[in-house]
Amino acid sequence: MKYLTDPLAINAVIPELASHSIVWMDTEVADYKTRHPRLSLVQILTETQESYILDVLDQPKLIDDLIQGVMVNPAIQKVFHNAAYDLRFLGKSAAQSVTCTLKLARLIPYHLLPVSSHSLKSLVLHFFQHDLSKAEQSSDWGYRPLTASQLDYARDDIHYLSQVHAALKLLYQKAHYDPAVDSILEIETEILAIQEEWKQLDSRYQYLKERAKAVMLAQDIKETDIFSLKHRTTEKVPFVELAQLGIPIDFEITLNATIRKSLTPDQLNQLTRTLSVSDVLSFRKANSDDAEVD
DNA sequence: CGCGGATAGAAGAAGATGAC
């Protein structure tokens, strides 16, 4: 691990970092609760397992050099967890070739990745049974010198990020089939195998939720360990009144059966109609015995 | 705390089905 605090040393290492085709990155931020958070550390791991911790606190010039040298270069793939957060400090929309493991994790269906949260901590626990201590996450990253424990945390983060990334890529491949060559028969076999069990569970699940809601309403319980019940208000105004106020209205209204009925064919043709078509999958009604006599 | 994006769930619609 290289912990670099000297601006000259950091500047010197940028070309070396830029020579990699993929790096795993993370940042630590000071004053994150205030209106003006400051970038404190940028951690970078290379595919050769070298980790760099760059101290860039109050070094806007250095941060910009890093953005120009690494972030905007499309030839370097940058992997972050919740990239949107780090990009606020590292080039924003100018950053190129950024991969986000949070987004990747969310693309994997629950049955292949059964975790209650897609935070890096949860993913590390799921894949590697390692409790990534997040105690340092909210520590003071604006104070110098940093503690050994802070630096350990900073290094662990990118190390586990690359491991999680690899595990996620495998699962992603497992989850994604090419529909052009996928087998409908295989899908049908699998869905029939679990359908009855799923129906029973789903029925029970919905039923219990309805009961819970009824109980909480009747007994005026607002919150339990697993449920919360709150009011939700929706206010409406007559459309005609809005129109009469001359408020610019620029959205479409679904042409439903009721409105359609009150329009003459002429009126209907005068309107600018846009049609949207969706494809609907449904189960066919289970055939009775005559189906087999085909 | 702030943000961008995801998510849950309510509401309303289309269309298939079923009872009569």
Next chain:
DNA sequence: GTCATCTTCTTCTATCCGCG
């Protein structure tokens, strides 16, 4: 044919998530 019911979909908005 009419009407009600069921499934599935889209749309909308408040709320949640994840980062430090």
